[in-house]
Amino acid sequence: MLLGEPAVYAERAGYDKLWHPACFVCSTCNELLVDMIYFWKKGKMFCGRHYGDSEKPRCAGCDELIFSNEYTQAEGQNWHLKHFCCFDCDCILAGETYVMEKDKPICKPCYMKNYAVKCASCQKTVEPEAQRVSYGEHHWHAEPECFKCSGCTKCLIGQRFMAVKNFLVCSVECKKKVVA
Known part of the structure; x- marks a missing residue:
């Protein structure tokens, strides 16, 4: 200077x-x-x-400083207890099961109602904590009774497969059976 x-x-x-x-x-x-x-x-x-x-930590919900000693830490952020809530129904999520959907916490009932995918095989909703297999727009429970060949019913978990129309097949032979 x-x-x-x-x-x-x-x-x-x-x-x-x-x-x-x-x-x-x-x-x-x-x-x-x-x-x-x-x-x-x-x-x-x-x-x-x-x-x-x-x-002081800053609340991810309201962007204000948190002066209370009681607050929630979730998803790498801090939240006032009343602000860590479902973005669909506003129920408080502290201590509850929730699913992050597009970076927003959603309670399990709202997730099941509004966001959960259906298994292409059994048509039941795939729970958020369930193992699943996804291919394009299709989803299956990662279980032998759902993720199986449509031609020979062989379990396809960890195996090569082809998706033909809405069917899974393990081989060209099974593809011929299903398409025919």
Whole structure:
């Protein structure tokens, strides 16, 4: 800094620190802090939002700081207890089974009603925790009674298969049986 240049002095940072006005920014988001409330912590300058984030967790549901000691951590984020809820029906999910659907938590009943896929073989809904096999738009329970050849009923789990129309087959011979 040259003598006579405009400078910003931040009392909280100490008497020996000066900044060019354009350099007086939040260390996290680079927001200009001239004429703004600023915070000094561990040798860094922060805007109010990022200083708050360094002190308290922020709720992924409402984007506000969480001051309560009781909150939920899920999917790598923090949530007020009342804000970790199903995005379809608003029921509270803390301690409940839920499924992430397009980065949104959904309770199991709503998932089963609105998002779950049906097995192409038995036509029953595939539970979210169930093992399944998916191929294109088709899904099957990963069980011998569902994921099997339509020609010879051989289990196809871990085997080569072909999908012909809505049928699974293990070989060209079985394909001829099914297509005929």
